[in-house]
Amino acid sequence: MSVNAEIITIGDEILYGQTLDTNSHWISGELDQLGIRVIRKTTSPDKEDEILIAFEEAEKRAEVILITGGLGPTNDDLTKPTLAKYFQVELEMNEAALEEISERYERAGWELNELNRGQAIQPMGSTKITNELGTAPGIWLERNETIFISMPGVPFEMKAMMEKEILPKLKRRFVKGKIHHKIIRTGGIPESRLAEKLQDWEKNLPSHIKLAYLPTLAQVKLRLTATGSDQEQLEKDVDEQIELCMPLIEKYVYAIGNIELEERVGQLLRENNKTIACAESCTGGYLSHLITSVPGSSDYFQGSYVAYSYDIKEKALQVDPEVLKTQGAVSEEVVIQMAKNIREVFGTSIGVSLSGIAGPGGATKDKPVGTVWIAYSDGEKTEARKFVFAKDRKLNIQLSAMVALNIIRSNLVKK
Amino acid sequence: MSVNAEIITIGDEILYGQTLDTNSHWISGELDQLGIRVIRKTTSPDKEDEILIAFEEAEKRAEVILITGGLGPTNDDLTKPTLAKYFQVELEMNEAALEEISERYERAGWELNELNRGQAIQPMGSTKITNELGTAPGIWLERNETIFISMPGVPFEMKAMMEKEILPKLKRRFVKGKIHHKIIRTGGIPESRLAEKLQDWEKNLPSHIKLAYLPTLAQVKLRLTATGSDQEQLEKDVDEQIELCMPLIEKYVYAIGNIELEERVGQLLRENNKTIACAESCTGGYLSHLITSVPGSSDYFQGSYVAYSYDIKEKALQVDPEVLKTQGAVSEEVVIQMAKNIREVFGTSIGVSLSGIAGPGGATKDKPVGTVWIAYSDGEKTEARKFVFAKDRKLNIQLSAMVALNIIRSNLVKK
Known part of the structure; x- marks a missing residue:
């Protein structure tokens, strides 16, 4: 039997169109991987009676109800008292939660005030859920066959x-049959072309x-996603299928897992x-940011120059001013x-560079917004490629950095 | 009296976490500007009985129900027959809709087949809504005091x-009262401390x-958010309240709007x-990324050094190797x-620097993960502050950059 879940997001800011709800999207994907079906998503306003109705409707249908939002310390945060009212229990100080909050404040050198202490108050019978990245602990509360889980609305905390x-915890409780994902x-191939290459394999x-x-x-x-009863067999089956499809798409695959x-x-x-150095x-530092977002990256990343002005390109990077003048900063030679x-300045094995027109300004007749040159250099060769991405500044920055990463990858794989 | 609306998005792909629902976000913002309150958002699976329940629950509460998705020509598109069933009416050919579809196909030089003609079939009593960018017309259907509006899920068509x-049409019918947001x-103050400072003002x-x-x-x-009948008065009332609260929080306010x-x-x-230069x-380039994500930032941003290694800190940034050795890279002096x-290398008015332990590795006894030094330098002064942020690498990077931005801001405001 499959388990049904509902997601309730609470907040006027979502209903007023000021905040895009990405939480329920992310939660859906995670539950899907456990084989738990989300059968409904609801967004409720910051109003007690509306939240109560949402709880009631959800409890009729689902075994797991995940709630985000309304857990902060201020007056418009209603989830906690409403949950207590719905369960007909009192609010009480949760000592385990209080201890965690106190520790957090001590670490940060802040003083604990009444509002902060109040964040440890939970409906009676709740189990606190540790919030490692924020101050509002989550709440796990059960009755009959239904679990209510309340989390903060801040995405990274949630x-x-x-x-x-x-x-x-949900996996231990509900996942009976076996499920296996891989x-x-x-990178470097659009969905439609990938689907074309895989269509026969997919059919079989x-x-x-x-x-x-x-x-x-x-x-x-x-x-x-493989489902069945024998975990080992599922893993074998999936690996077998991966082996079959790999020859069709190998050069685009950067990882499995x-x-x-x-x-x-x-x-x-x-x-x-x-x-490596960049x-x-x-991209204004975004490629370096991606590389250094990986723990331990100081082992291989030496540093970067973000050279926005002609001046810096000339002085710090010793780009020939004549070339800058005649070809422009967005050019193969530059x-x-x-x-x-x-690569020389930082004494690294690899040097990567990007120069382009992220937009909205800066376009010329033959260099539209989205034009980006990317070069890769190691001891053996240096090569550059031109791309024309999109019309949107942020998208151009992100795409440029991702494509640069893929160029580095494919060069390292070749060796 | 305010008008209540509900948004129902239909589609398994949203519940399984494959498609992020941006439609309801956009619709909310538009309705909000008309002063029509969205009191609930619901996502229902592609299942007749679940859609019927969603309709029923929505009709109890709302005068306007906006539905997206499930209007295509394929078998899993259930909105139309379900709407007919819910209204207990037959489906019939809507001649006005058929005419529009035929014209569209004729103009495009396509042949009209049965599937296409089927898109003009609507529940009896419906008014078609023209779809200028696609082939599935929308449906406007009323009974008693409630309007059901069904639209395709494709965002630009909707x-x-x-x-x-x-x-x-909604504006003509419903907009009587006014609403105003500001x-x-x-930045630089946690929610709980802000709430403390504002509690008396908020009460009044x-x-x-x-x-x-x-x-x-x-x-x-x-x-x-102010609601009432006189737009000008509302704007005045809100501005008056902002004037009252500003003295309490002024140094933390970076913008209104x-x-x-x-x-x-x-x-x-x-x-x-x-x-400025960094x-x-x-932060590995993340501060530079934020600064350069703003269009036109090349006017004031010259560039950055991302100096991950001691070597680069010494060579490119001329940090005293003796200081690096004795105080460590994460120190005030560095x-x-x-x-x-x-600031000197790039010849800018302002120089900003960050050095810290983002984690998970690199901590020492007196420098836990999350320890970050940030310095600001201009022609008149140079000052550094130490922060202890969080345990999470990405969060430390993001918080460091945001706090650095706020330090730059507050120094520029002082002038």
Whole structure:
């Protein structure tokens, strides 16, 4: 029997169109991986009677009710008292929660006031859920066959709580049959072309294995989900299918499993004993940010120059001023010089450079917004490629950095 | 009397976490501007009985029910037959809709098949809504005091229908009272301390003005919402309240209205005719990324050094190797030298530097994960502050950059 879940997001800011609800989207994806079906999503205003109705309707249908929002210390945060009212219990100080909050404040050197202490108050019978990244603990409350789980609306706090505590607990309780996922991560190929290459293989998938295409920025993830009773057999079945499809898409696959592209690049740099430095113009530091978001990246990342002005390109990166003048900053010759020189300046194995027109300004007749040159340089060669991405500034920055990562990856794999 | 609306989005892909629902977010914002309150959002699966329940629950509460999704020509598109069933009417060919569809196909030079003709079939008593950008017309269906409006799930088709036909119709019918929002944006103060400072003011707010706290990363937004009959009066009332609360929180307020902190910093740099450069260690380029995410930032942002290694801190930033050795890279003296030197190297008015332990590795006994030194330097002074943020690497990077932006802002405001 499958378990039904509902997600209730609470907050006038969502209903007024000021905050885009991404929480319920993320939660849905995570529950889907456990085979728990989300059968309804509801957004309720910050009003007691409306929240009560949402609880009541959800309890009729679902065994798990996940609530986000309305857990802060201020007066418009109603989730906690409303939950207590719905369960017909009092609010009381949860000592375990209070201890955690006190520790957090002590660490940060802040003083604990009454509002902060109030965050440890929970409906009687609740179990606190640790909030490692914020001050409002979550609430786990059960009756009959239904679990109510209340979390803060701040996405990174909610995600950490889900990953560390809630999802493992739900898995232990509800996942009876076995389920096995594996994700094939690809870069540098659009979804439609990937689907074309895989169509025959997909048709022949056994019925207990399902395929989902999950496109994100400059990447497509393929998720294989096998269900059955024998975990080992499921793993074998999935691996067999991966072996069958790999020859069709190998050059686009950067990893199998839960590894981001920047982590994979880090692994490859480490394995090959290489170091890297970047010279960024249009991406303004975003490529360096992605590389250094990986723990331990100081082992292979030496540093970067973010060179927005002509001046810095000339002085710090020693780009030939004549070339800058005649070809412009967004040109093959300039990114080649940037990549070569950053490699020399930082004494690294690899140098990567980007220069482009992120927009909205800066376009010329033959260089529209979205034009980006990316160069890669190592001891053996230096090569540059031109791309024309999108019309949107943020998107151009993100796409440029992701594509640069993929260029680094494919060069490291070749070795 | 205010009008209540509900939004129902239909589609398994939303509940399974494959598609992020942005439709209801956009619709909410549009209705909010008309003063029509969205009191509930619901996402229902592609199942007749679940959709019927969603209709029933919505009809109890709302005068306007906006439905997106499930209007395509394929078998899993259930909205139309379910709407007919719910209204207990037959489906019939809507001649006005058929005419429009035929014209569209004729213009495009396509042949009209049975599936296409089927898109003109609607529940008896419906009024068709023109779909200028697609082939599935919308449905407007009323009974008693409630309007059901069904639209396709494709965002640009839905938006065009809303803007051309639905919103004007709703406005004519319902807009009597007025509504007015204003947002006060703060940085550098946690929600609970802000609430403390504002509690007396908040208690004395007139009953037609509501306050909401919207916390995000290292920021809290305060939203004031006034409702009434006279738009000008509402604007005056809100401004009056803002004037009353400003003295209590002035130093934390970076903007009133829809402006991000990095945009506000950009405005201030431009207004003061200042330029800036950064020397980043633990943030790995993220501060530069935020600054350069603003269009036109090349006017004031010159560039950055991302100095991850001791070597680069010494060579490129000329940090005294003796200081690095004795005090460590995460120290007051090092960030002060970094900020001063980056300002000199780039010839900018302002230099900002960060050095810290983002984690998970790198902590020492007296420098736990989350320890970050931030320095600010201009022609007149150089000062550094120490922070202890969080345990999470990404969070430390983001918080460091946001706090650095706020330090830049407060220094520019002082001038």
